[in-house]
Amino acid sequence: MSEPSRSNNKPETGAFYQRDLDWHPKAFTPWYKTSVLRSPQKSLLSLDGTISEITGPRFGHNIIGELDNDLIHNFARPGESAIGPRIVVYGRVVDEDGRGVPGALVEYWQANAGGRYRHRKEGYQAALDPNFGGCGRSITDENGGYFFRTIQPGPYPWPNGPNDWRPAHIHFSIFGSGFSQRLITQMYFEGDPMIAMCPIVRTLNDPDAAKALTAKLDMQETLPMDSRAYKFDIVLRGRRSTFFENRREGN
Amino acid sequence: MVQSLNRLKESPSQTAGPYVHIGLTPNFAEITGVYPEDLGIRMVNDKTKGERIVVKGRVLDGTGTPLKDALVEIWQADADGLYNSPSEVRVSADANFTGWGRCPSGMDDGVFTFETIKPGRVPYPDGRLQAPHITFWVVARGINIGLHTRMYFGDEEASNAEDPILNRIEHRVRVPTLIAQREGNVYTFDIHLQGEKETVFFDI
Ligand SMILES: [Fe+3]
Numbered sequence: 001m002s003e004p005s006r007s008n009n010k011p012e013t014g015a016f017y018q019r020d021l022d023w024h025p026k027a028f029t030p031w032y033k034t035s036v037l038r039s040p041q042k043s044l045l046s047l048d049g050t051i052s053e054i055t056g057p058r059f060g061h062n063i064i065g066e067l068d069n070d071l072i073h074n075f076a077r078p079g080e081s082a083i084g085p086r087i088v089v090y091g092r093v094v095d096e097d098g099r100g101v102p103g104a105l106v107e108y109w110q111a112n113a114g115g116r117y118r119h120r121k122e123g124y125q126a127a128l129d130p131n132f133g134g135c136g137r138s139i140t141d142e143n144g145g146y147f148f149r150t151i152q153p154g155p156y157p158w159p160n161g162p163n164d165w166r167p168a169h170i171h172f173s174i175f176g177s178g179f180s181q182r183l184i185t186q187m188y189f190e191g192d193p194m195i196a197m198c199p200i201v202r203t204l205n206d207p208d209a210a211k212a213l214t215a216k217l218d219m220q221e222t223l224p225m226d227s228r229a230y231k232f233d234i235v236l237r238g239r240r241s242t243f244f245e246n247r248r249e250g251n
Numbered sequence: 252m253v254q255s256l257n258r259l260k261e262s263p264s265q266t267a268g269p270y271v272h273i274g275l276t277p278n279f280a281e282i283t284g285v286y287p288e289d290l291g292i293r294m295v296n297d298k299t300k301g302e303r304i305v306v307k308g309r310v311l312d313g314t315g316t317p318l319k320d321a322l323v324e325i326w327q328a329d330a331d332g333l334y335n336s337p338s339e340v341r342v343s344a345d346a347n348f349t350g351w352g353r354c355p356s357g358m359d360d361g362v363f364t365f366e367t368i369k370p371g372r373v374p375y376p377d378g379r380l381q382a383p384h385i386t387f388w389v390v391a392r393g394i395n396i397g398l399h400t401r402m403y404f405g406d407e408e409a410s411n412a413e414d415p416i417l418n419r420i421e422h423r424v425r426v427p428t429l430i431a432q433r434e435g436n437v438y439t440f441d442i443h444l445q446g447e448k449e450t451v452f453f454d455i
Binding site for chain 1: 286
């Protein structure tokens, strides 16, 4: 699974910047009903990272198949393709200091153009697309860049309030270089009026947080006569510099 | 005016939702033919050093009901206490041990299972040794930000007693929430999201 460390780069060994837990959603958000019984009620124990959290698994480019970042074709029958508005999603994974994170594993999943997931427990009546699986993955390049092609997912209703709908979104999972950078989030689409109504988006307190998850349409990066492009950058926790080793005197 | 630190904000978390398996374990979700196998399902091979163990458990909500849509990832040192990571700068870890596992909780019984090895001890930043432990990360529908915790080993009483992190837990009655009990080669580690037995979670 792992590859030797990035050549010529100093290994990343600093502890991570403290997470801003007021910026992230709180655990208990009763308007998102499932959170009520799944939210820890006691305080988190705050600790500085040890080697167990500062390190993390590394995935080699060798795990990536040719169609892994092509959701239009990676589940489709030969010669066929998924139905829906064709888009490219691209961006960079950077840390809080703006440095690109190379070698990050980015995994993404989504509903089809009708808003239907390919899942045993999915109950929405919208049709399955026989040529759409809904998952893909990339490993970021030396600058932290990634891209994939897919179809724009549809909005879908879900059992929460009597008439709650999710805005169109793509789920993202990201591995940086340390296990405490581990992050799952969602990408929304610029201009979607459903974003502001969504109970899951509203788990974010700060309006700027929802903005940070909303991808912008980028007409400069379209594939002409093929796909529109959305740009989505992802920020992972930054690492403290290791100016001085933090050891007790005499050790 | 002063200079700006020019820092960005971390991307805010959003729940993994009920269909996290589509993205992270598609073969488990019956989406086959895209990836040869799900990532993180094999941590060991026949050449891995160390004592073979099985780690099993469930993630339970505030009513004690096991979640059937959770996803658990673990990260641990090898038998010598080394991590298979570019950030491991001591010496190289066992190349036959990934140290990382990913497992959905069973759609019928809510049980997750990892076949792994017992990790060695790793140092705390001040040089003291930590007790053997496995780092856990849990996501699911209804969990707005992934939860970090640790599993320690019930048969490591002496090293647990001197572990710097277990010793940071003010309410000693909560320490057992992090300790898995052994039966044969199986350690059972249930994670309680809420209630009297709420697991200690970390901001780390
Ligand atoms: Fe979704």
